[in-house]
Amino acid sequence: EAGVTQFPSHSVIEKGQTVTLRCDPISGHDNLYWYRRVMGKEIKFLLHFVKESKQDESGMPNNRFLAERTGGTYSTLKVQPAELEDSGVYFCASSQGTANTEAFFGQGTRLTVV
Amino acid sequence: GNSVTQMEGPVTLSEEAFLTINCTYTATGYPSLFWYVQYPGEGLQLLLKATKADDKGSNKGFEATYRKETTSFHLEKGSVQVSDSAVYFCALRGRGYSTLTFGKGTMLLVSP
Numbered sequence: 001e002a003g004v005t006q007f008p009s010h011s012v013i014e015k016g017q018t019v020t021l022r023c024d025p026i027s028g029h030d031n032l033y034w035y036r037r038v039m040g041k042e043i044k045f046l047l048h049f050v051k052e053s054k055q056d057e058s059g060m061p062n063n064r065f066l067a068e069r070t071g072g073t074y075s076t077l078k079v080q081p082a083e084l085e086d087s088g089v090y091f092c093a094s095s096q097g098t099a100n101t102e103a104f105f106g107q108g109t110r111l112t113v114v
Numbered sequence: 115g116n117s118v119t120q121m122e123g124p125v126t127l128s129e130e131a132f133l134t135i136n137c138t139y140t141a142t143g144y145p146s147l148f149w150y151v152q153y154p155g156e157g158l159q160l161l162l163k164a165t166k167a168d169d170k171g172s173n174k175g176f177e178a179t180y181r182k183e184t185t186s187f188h189l190e191k192g193s194v195q196v197s198d199s200a201v202y203f204c205a206l207r208g209r210g211y212s213t214l215t216f217g218k219g220t221m222l223l224v225s226p
Contacts, residue, residue, distance in 0.1 A: 105158035
């Protein structure tokens with residue numbers, strides 16, 4: 001069974017450009033999470049989807065970030081326009097069922113804004 | 115709010131040395147506690163967990179005990195291997211919640 005996959009693995013863009021990250025969760029997992037690790041800091045929660053609905057988006061840093069999960073399958077996270085402080089590793093995770101089930105993480109997308 | 119503090123790295127050890135990575139937390143109620151590991155080029159993997167006080171999580175020779183009185187969940191291994199070189203993250207999840215709160219991560223480097 002395929003795990004959580006994220007595309008691209010690396011992205012280098014200039015300040016002001018737009019970048020879209022994609023996450024394919026494990027098939028059948030209703031819960032999908034985005035997290036971000038800025039260099040040297042904690043991995044921080046961004047948002048949580050249950051199927052196609054945003055359950056919790058309290059961690060989204062500002063309105064330059066837009067996450068979607070049309071059809072409740074894969075998710076995209078768009079940053080527009082990107083700023084230098086958006087650089088970091090973006091992780092996606094998915095889980096099945098209730099709050100106590102294990103979340104499985106992808107490899108992450110390393111975003112560098114120059 | 116919830117927070118996790120873990121020791122700064124990198125931790126550099128020789129093979130077969132004893133490992134301790136300290137982790138303390140602040141949380142309301144009784145969270146579940148986790149250690150995740152990220153090997154080079156890979157994603158985060160759950161290493162072990164404990165869901166209530168005095169529980170001991172263990173996996174691959176690693177252990178951590180949920181200490182409510184000291185709000186700690188220190189990771190230990192009796193004899194590390196070169197293949198244990200990775201970044202280790204301590205995390206908690208509030209009871210009834212599904213999102214995780216992570217520490218900053220501790221890089222472990224094990225030399226032959």
